[in-house]
Amino acid sequence: xxxxxxxxxxxxxxGLTGSQGSYYGRLNAEYGTRIxxxxxxxKAGTEVDGVPIYANVGEAVEATGATASCIFIPAPxxxxxxxxxxxxxxxxxxxxxxxxxxxxxxxFYNDLxxxxxxxxxxxxxxxxxxxxxxxxxxxxxxxxAKPGGPVGIVSRSGTLTYQALYELxxxxxxxxxxxxxxxxxxxxxxxxDCLEAFEADPDTRAVMMIGEIGGSAEEEAAEFIKNNMxxxxxxxxxxxxxxxxxxxxxxxxIVSGGKGTAAAKMEALADAxxxxxxxxxxxxxLMARIVAEL
Amino acid sequence: xxxxxxxxxxxxxxxxxPVSPGxxxxxxxxxxxxxxxxxxxxxxxxxxxxxxxxxxxxxxYAADIDAVREHAGNIxxxxxxxxxxxxxxxxxxxxxxxxxxxxxxxxxxxKMHLGMLSKEGGIEIExxxxxxxxxxxxxxxxxxxxxxxxxxxxxxxxxNLPEAAFEGTVEIMKLLYTAYDEGDADLVEINPLILTPEGxxxxxxxxxxxxxxxxxxxxxxxxxxxxxxxxxxxxxxxAKGLQYVGLEGSVGVIANGAGLAMSTVDVVSQAGxxxxxxxxxxxxxxADVMAGALEVINHDPSVKSIFINIFGGITRGDEVANGIxxxxxxxxxxxxxxIRLDGTNAEEGRVILAPNxxxxxxxxxxxxxxxxxxxxxxx
Numbered sequence: 297x298x299x300x301x302x303x304x305x306x307x308x309x310x311g312l313t314g315s316q317g318s319y320y321g322r323l324n325a326e327y328g329t330r331i332x333x334x335x336x337x338x339k340a341g342t343e344v345d346g347v348p349i350y351a352n353v354g355e356a357v358e359a360t361g362a363t364a365s366c367i368f369i370p371a372p373x374x375x376x377x378x379x380x381x382x383x384x385x386x387x388x389x390x391x392x393x394x395x396x397x398x399x400x401x402x403x404f405y406n407d408l409x410x411x412x413x414x415x416x417x418x419x420x421x422x423x424x425x426x427x428x429x430x431x432x433x434x435x436x437x438x439x440x441a442k443p444g445g446p447v448g449i450v451s452r453s454g455t456l457t458y459q460a461l462y463e464l465x466x467x468x469x470x471x472x473x474x475x476x477x478x479x480x481x482x483x484x485x486x487x488x489d490c491l492e493a494f495e496a497d498p499d500t501r502a503v504m505m506i507g508e509i510g511g512s513a514e515e516e517a518a519e520f521i522k523n524n525m526x527x528x529x530x531x532x533x534x535x536x537x538x539x540x541x542x543x544x545x546x547x548x549x550i551v552s553g554g555k556g557t558a559a560a561k562m563e564a565l566a567d568a569x570x571x572x573x574x575x576x577x578x579x580x581x582l583m584a585r586i587v588a589e590l
Numbered sequence: 591x592x593x594x595x596x597x598x599x600x601x602x603x604x605x606x607x608p609v610s611p612g613x614x615x616x617x618x619x620x621x622x623x624x625x626x627x628x629x630x631x632x633x634x635x636x637x638x639x640x641x642x643x644x645x646x647x648x649x650x651y652a653a654d655i656d657a658v659r660e661h662a663g664n665i666x667x668x669x670x671x672x673x674x675x676x677x678x679x680x681x682x683x684x685x686x687x688x689x690x691x692x693x694x695x696x697x698x699x700x701k702m703h704l705g706m707l708s709k710e711g712g713i714e715i716e717x718x719x720x721x722x723x724x725x726x727x728x729x730x731x732x733x734x735x736x737x738x739x740x741x742x743x744x745x746x747x748x749x750n751l752p753e754a755a756f757e758g759t760v761e762i763m764k765l766l767y768t769a770y771d772e773g774d775a776d777l778v779e780i781n782p783l784i785l786t787p788e789g790x791x792x793x794x795x796x797x798x799x800x801x802x803x804x805x806x807x808x809x810x811x812x813x814x815x816x817x818x819x820x821x822x823x824x825x826x827x828x829a830k831g832l833q834y835v836g837l838e839g840s841v842g843v844i845a846n847g848a849g850l851a852m853s854t855v856d857v858v859s860q861a862g863x864x865x866x867x868x869x870x871x872x873x874x875x876x877a878d879v880m881a882g883a884l885e886v887i888n889h890d891p892s893v894k895s896i897f898i899n900i901f902g903g904i905t906r907g908d909e910v911a912n913g914i915x916x917x918x919x920x921x922x923x924x925x926x927x928x929i930r931l932d933g934t935n936a937e938e939g940r941v942i943l944a945p946n947x948x949x950x951x952x953x954x955x956x957x958x959x960x961x962x963x964x965x966x967x968x969x
Contacts, residue, residue, distance in 0.1 A: 396803060405701050
């Protein structure tokens with residue numbers, strides 16, 4: 297099993313006609329992802345690599361029964377594209393685009409929560425999601441992931457997501473699903489959402505988590521691990537030696553309440569029983585030891 | 591993007607908020623001329639991207655023109671927390687009866703906007719939060735609803751301001767939220783927001799941080815980008831569109847992706863060295879980008895070795911290798927380079943690099959090995 301996406305997930309690509317969308321759409325299709333439609337308001341009726349283009353997500357869902365969408369639309373159009381997907385009837389939205397204003401993210405996060413509570417958004421500014429051997433939505437290179445299990449990965453950083461997949465493949469360890477949640481201020485899917493899903497997935501027996509400095513998402517994840525996870529977790533927090541990030545004035549400092557440093561995050565995770573590596577390689581080695589003892 | 595106080599006040603004024611007339615000046619003569627136009631008494635205020643100006647002597651009251659000349663002379667060139675004062679804001683002085691604090695920012699945990707209001711203004715809000723947390727009234731705002739009249743009144747009432755300040759504060763909080771929302775701000779802060787002896791509310795300070803991702807709908811924000819504090823290295827990198835942060839060490843770092851770049855700085859430190867910078871070249875590391883990155887690092891005199899850490903996801907190792915060789919052809923690099931190349935087409939990339947390897951260009955099999963070698967070469 298896997299979480300959020302599998303071999304039956306059928307996907308609409310918003311922006312499939314663009315240079316990024318067509319490039320990664322082709323790679324995802326070659327991997328085996330079921331790409332059933334693309335959308336473009338003015339190119340309905342045309343095709344990209346044999347994939348039919350519809351005017352909008354609603355029409356594409358009606359024609360194909362797609363359950364997921366992937367957004368490769370430039371930042372100014374992302375807010376509209378996310379809501380178009382939700383209104384069009386998909387259950388799972390992956391927004392790859394970077395550079396989306398924080399106010400837009402806060403707006404569509406709350407709009408979805410209120411009006412489309414069953415829709416899951418992943419991103420924006422994320423590498424996407426891969427259930428190795430089944431489905432790859434986004435910009436992860438499929439061949440660096442070994443299919444199977446028993447490890448689930450959740451990561452806030454793009455390239456470190458690849459690094460984590462690679463570390464495990466080097467050790468011949470398979471992955472059920474790897475979720476890149478993205479590092480923006482208001483991610484649609486959180487660490488906790490993924491940890492919860494991995495905890496419930498019978499084929500995932502351990503979880504590798506990659507965090508970054510800033511915000512308090514890792515501390516919140518640590519709380520969840522402590523209280524709700526029975527499966528072992530290894531983790532790494534990037535930015536151990538980074539100078540304190542730009543402090544967002546006095547109000548920002550209060551919101552974070554002294555949280556946000558790598559040291560605070562690592563301590564919280566260690567207290568919660570997670571195994572904390574000092575770099576991605578060490579986190580991979582810790583996971584190899586965990587897997588050997590499963 | 592952080593705004594200077596005077597830019598923040600101009601920003602607030604666009605949304606109809608009451609600020610004092612003033613002028614930004616760059617010399618003592620300009621300061622005197624501005625004060626003559628405005629009429630004394632005035633405030634002479636250092637403009638820097640940091641707090642704690644008052645304590646450092648960067649904010650002075652000037653009763654007459656001689657005082658303006660004296661204070662401006664002392665404040666120009668002042669070093670406040672590493673920021674040298676190069677601009678001063680001359681502002682008409684205000685009479686103060688009471689001082690309050692007000693702000694809006696994004697609460698990342700709650701995923702909503704957070705408004706904070708306190709009658710304990712004029713001092714650091716961290717101190718208030720620590721010693722008297724009940725003195726801060728908070729309101730969480732769902733961006734779909736915005737700040738409603740009802741919620742705004744309840745929030746201001748919870749702050750226990752005197753009655754004379756209530757209506758004026760409600761009005762200003764609505765305008766401040768509009769500025770925050772429509773202006774795509776990460777933070778808007780007024781400290782102090784004052785009540786004058788005449789019973790009027792007035793904005794006496796402004797701290798504004800704008801979201802750089804929102805410039806596509808705010809063309810005028812380019813003016814703020816131009817006044818961001820950057821050292822020479824950061825300025826050069828910014829001009830090339832590179833994500834660069836200057837650090838203190840001697841190992842130059844180039845990586846693809848912010849997380850990997852941060853992680854690279856970490857492993858350099860774990861190997862006993864110190865990174866000279868954080869530099870993320872992003873995806874698709876072609877020759878132009880690589881040449882630009884190497885040029886920026888090469889100009890940094892403290893760099894003694896360069897660590898290029900690339901994980902090819904969609905970025906292909908062979909393209910990266912060609913990029914490095916092409917870049918070295920274009921730019922004469924002084925320091926030895928250590929490369930770690932993994933992921934997509936890494937083997938092809940290593941084959942391309944192999945004939946070019948020497949004491950100036952080395953390759954290591956893992957990130958940790960490469961960090962150790964780069965640190966060795968830098969010491």
